[in-house]
Amino acid sequence: MPRFYFDSTVNGEAVPDSEGVVLPSVAAARQEAMMAAAEMAKDDDPCPKEIMIVVRDGPVSEPIATVRLSLACDDPE
Amino acid sequence: MVPSSNPDLHPLIRKLESIFDLTAEERHGIAKLQVTIRDLKADQDIVRDGDRPSQCCLILEGFAFRYKALEGGKRQIFSFHIPGDVPDLQSLHLTVMDHALATLTASKVAFIQHETMRSFLHAHPRIGDAFWRDTLIDAAVFREWMVGIGRRDARTRIAHLFCEMFVRMQAVGLAHDGGCDLPITQAELADALGLSTVHVNRSLQSLRSAELIELTRGRLTVKDWDGLQEAGEFDSTYLHLRPPAARAA
Numbered sequence: 162m163p164r165f166y167f168d169s170t171v172n173g174e175a176v177p178d179s180e181g182v183v184l185p186s187v188a189a190a191r192q193e194a195m196m197a198a199a200e201m202a203k204d205d206d207p208c209p210k211e212i213m214i215v216v217r218d219g220p221v222s223e224p225i226a227t228v229r230l231s232l233a234c235d236d237p238e
Numbered sequence: 239m240v241p242s243s244n245p246d247l248h249p250l251i252r253k254l255e256s257i258f259d260l261t262a263e264e265r266h267g268i269a270k271l272q273v274t275i276r277d278l279k280a281d282q283d284i285v286r287d288g289d290r291p292s293q294c295c296l297i298l299e300g301f302a303f304r305y306k307a308l309e310g311g312k313r314q315i316f317s318f319h320i321p322g323d324v325p326d327l328q329s330l331h332l333t334v335m336d337h338a339l340a341t342l343t344a345s346k347v348a349f350i351q352h353e354t355m356r357s358f359l360h361a362h363p364r365i366g367d368a369f370w371r372d373t374l375i376d377a378a379v380f381r382e383w384m385v386g387i388g389r390r391d392a393r394t395r396i397a398h399l400f401c402e403m404f405v406r407m408q409a410v411g412l413a414h415d416g417g418c419d420l421p422i423t424q425a426e427l428a429d430a431l432g433l434s435t436v437h438v439n440r441s442l443q444s445l446r447s448a449e450l451i452e453l454t455r456g457r458l459t460v461k462d463w464d465g466l467q468e469a470g471e472f473d474s475t476y477l478h479l480r481p482p483a484a485r486a487a
């Protein structure tokens with residue numbers, strides 16, 4: 162099974178993934194990235210929150226998918 | 239006469255002595271305990287969900303974990319077990335396994351027939367009490383994990399697990415030089431903490447960059463114990479450890 166790498170950035174704080182995760186398919190890797198973004202939205206960091214996860218299929222490969230999640234809580238106009 | 243100890247079962251003695259001082263008679267009972275010792279590979283089921291075991295197992299070397307497999311290949315890990323633990327002790331009273339037990343790493347395991355265990359515990363009621371106590375602590379650990387999975391954020395959950403494993407290893411003399419073996423992969427951490435592996439990876443990096451821990455080649459090094467406890471909201475009360483001062487030298 163292929164190994165995928167997920168570089169995540171939350172509010173500008175980038176964490177490159179050097180270990181990777183073994184997953185059955187590109188579809189599973191996309192699903193994993195979306196799940197991770199949703200989980201990161203629940204972490205205790207301050208809002209608003211901008212989450213980005215870039216998926217690669219090798220440690221130095223070009224991205225095969227990018228997941229973005231934006232969480233804001235605006236006051237009424 | 240001082241009974242000669244069965245060196246193979248030393249992890250059980252060490253575990254029990256982390257709870258109370260054994261008498262010569264109790265040590266003798268352990269030395270005479272009939273067991274079958276087996277070397278198991280990593281990721282091997284010891285007992286499966288739905289099994290009706292006739293024996294329980296004592297971890298002598300290595301690590302084990304209890305889990306439940308879900309539809310679609312997912313699984314939830316309930317607990318990690320270290321040398322001296324008897325992770326399927328419940329099978330002595332509960333006939334059917336409601337979860338599975340597997341090795342995390344290559345392990346040496348002693349299998350003890352239920353009948354042998356029963357007569358051993360009848361002959362040595364204080365050890366029976368210690369095992370009962372251990373299952374209560376097991377439940378206390380589950381409560382703490384429930385708080386984590388339900389209410390703590392990812393970084394806190396991981397820090398809490400590291401504190402727990404370090405303190406448990408320390409209690410049975412398996413922590414040295416500010417660290418201990420912890421051969422748990424990120425995917426296994428994810429299955430234990432109810433997180434995605436990607437999220438575990440990010441949270442681990444955060445604990446590393448805050449210089450609280452290092453986790454390399456299956457070894458956990460605690461670089462800042464106070465900081466790690468704070469990050470994990472960790473209070474060891476639920477492990478009900480014997481204060482080191484109360485232990486025999």
